[in-house]
Amino acid sequence: PPNPECxxxxxxxxxxxxxxxxxxxxxxxxxxxxxxxxxxxxPANKICPPGFNLSGQQCMAPESAELESTCPPNSIFENGKCKVIKNIDMVCPPGYTDSGDDCVLYVAPAKECPPNFILQGLQCIQTSSAPTQPVCPPGTVLQDNACI
Structure with a gap:
């Protein structure tokens, strides 16, 4: 059988x-x-404790108070901002299959036969043969394509 080649x-x-x-x-x-x-x-929502007023980036009251930041549900406060995290959607090009970590495209392998053979169906058939040699009867020899 032929050797498949990709x-x-x-x-x-x-x-x-x-x-x-x-x-x-x-x-x-x-x-x-x-x-x-x-x-x-x-952006984080700036909220001052009860009895304090927001003034710029500070809560103002008779004494200064810490500014609290609240974020929407399903988010976290990080580096002064609310961070919402979602999983990345994996998208494969058309014709490819998602195999978890990779996109895979399956194609049929090309069939290739050794030199002097041709592919016929699923078999390699020899296309060239050695020239035939005449066979002389016993007691004779071949000379110039004739048995003597």
Missing amino acids: PPGTILENGTCKLIQQIDTVCPSGFVEEGNRCVQYL
């Missing part, structure tokens, strides 16, 4: 050529990719 950039696995491509990452609108997560930064 196109450049692919690998043969279980009789199938496998092309592996990085998964494109897509974050929802308004989010940015940070590592393997999608992150959205929102």
Whole structure:
């Protein structure tokens, strides 16, 4: 049987050529990719304790008070901002299959026969043969394509 051969950039696995491509990452609108997560930064709501008034970045009262920051649900306060974290959606190009960490495209392997053979169906058939040599009867010899 012919030896299967895969196109450049692919690998043969279980009789199938496998092309592996990085998964494109897509974050929802308004989010940015940070590592393997999608992150959205929102301004924190500035809240002063009861009896204090917000003035710029401070709560003003007879004595100064700490400014508290609250964030919407499903977010955390980090570096003065509210941080919303979502998982990255993995999107494979058309025709590719998501295999968890990679996008995989399966293609049929090309069949290739050794030199002087041609592929017929699933078999390699020899296309050239050695020239035939006449066989002389016992007691004679071949000379100039004649038995004497």
